Amino acid sequence: MSRHKKIKSTAKLLLLCLLILVSSILFLFIAQNEPMIHWVKTFMPSVSSANSQVSQPESLPESATESSLSIEKISKVWEKDSNLVLVNWEYALPEHYEPKLQKAFDMEMDERLVEPYRQMIEAASKEGITFWISSAYRAPELQKELLEREIKENEKKGMSSEEAREKASAAVAKPGHSEHNTGLAIDLNGVRADFEHEKGYAWLQQHAAEYGFILRYPKEEESKTRIMFEPWHYRYVGKENALKMKELGMCLEEYVKYLALKEENN
Numbered sequence: 001m002s003r004h005k006k007i008k009s010t011a012k013l014l015l016l017c018l019l020i021l022v023s024s025i026l027f028l029f030i031a032q033n034e035p036m037i038h039w040v041k042t043f044m045p046s047v048s049s050a051n052s053q054v055s056q057p058e059s060l061p062e063s064a065t066e067s068s069l070s071i072e073k074i075s076k077v078w079e080k081d082s083n084l085v086l087v088n089w090e091y092a093l094p095e096h097y098e099p100k101l102q103k104a105f106d107m108e109m110d111e112r113l114v115e116p117y118r119q120m121i122e123a124a125s126k127e128g129i130t131f132w133i134s135s136a137y138r139a140p141e142l143q144k145e146l147l148e149r150e151i152k153e154n155e156k157k158g159m160s161s162e163e164a165r166e167k168a169s170a171a172v173a174k175p176g177h178s179e180h181n182t183g184l185a186i187d188l189n190g191v192r193a194d195f196e197h198e199k200g201y202a203w204l205q206q207h208a209a210e211y212g213f214i215l216r217y218p219k220e221e222e223s224k225t226r227i228m229f230e231p232w233h234y235r236y237v238g239k240e241n242a243l244k245m246k247e248l249g250m251c252l253e254e255y256v257k258y259l260a261l262k263e264e265n266n
């Protein structure tokens with residue numbers, strides 16, 4: 001064998017060895033891949049969370065996280081404590097629900113809130129704050145009228161009847177779905193968004209719960225109540241519930257569900 005040929009075959013052998021080495025490394029890397037992911041997950045949590053987000057998103061769409069409770073479960077809560085009747089976009093006023101109405105402050109309202117309201121406005125007046133009720137109980141029939149009126153107004157603006165109804169439903173609750181139908185809700189000092197900036201509003205934020213009232217549609221709970229922030233609308237739930245809700249930071253939807261689930265687990 002010539003010297004030249006010898007060098008050539010040695011080079012071939014070396015190349016073959018190199019190929020085997022590279023393949024082995026590749027094989028080992030692939031085989032190690034699983035444990036490697038495990039290692040990444042253990043020691044690099046930021047990488048692992050980015051990885052797991054693909055199969056397990058941290059923030060589910062609202063519709064998926066919001067589990068509605070059956071009307072039976074919701075009913076159990078207010079049958080136990082009638083201050084907690086829940087009326088909203090989802091739950092209508094229960095059929096056999098009859099508010100015990102009383103005339104007071106030039107309005108009609110559930111008798112339960114008359115005395116607490118009187119005490120509340122007396123306490124506020126000592127600090128120079130005046131409250132007046134601009135709306136209290138509304139019969140479901142009146143709600144129907146309000147809705148029809150709103151639809152007509154929208155149609156006058158040139159909307160199609162379908163569009164007019166859709167827009168009106170977003171602004172005015174359907175009959176039986178307004179909290180004013182319960183007799184337990186009051187609108188204070190007119191229906192004004194700027195009430196939020198008045199000292200009366202600040203006073204209510206601090207003291208309303210002591211008299212059993214809650215701000216029913218808070219700004220930060222719009223996704224749960226499905227009603228835009230209403231600084232003027234207060235709901236009577238009783239002192240104990242109001243204080244508990246304040247402590248837990250829950251709106252009525254959350255609180256009723258919380259109680260229903262608590263009852264279920266007992």
Ligand SMILES: [Zn+2]
Nearest residue numbers: 185186187233
């Ligand atoms: Zn209202």
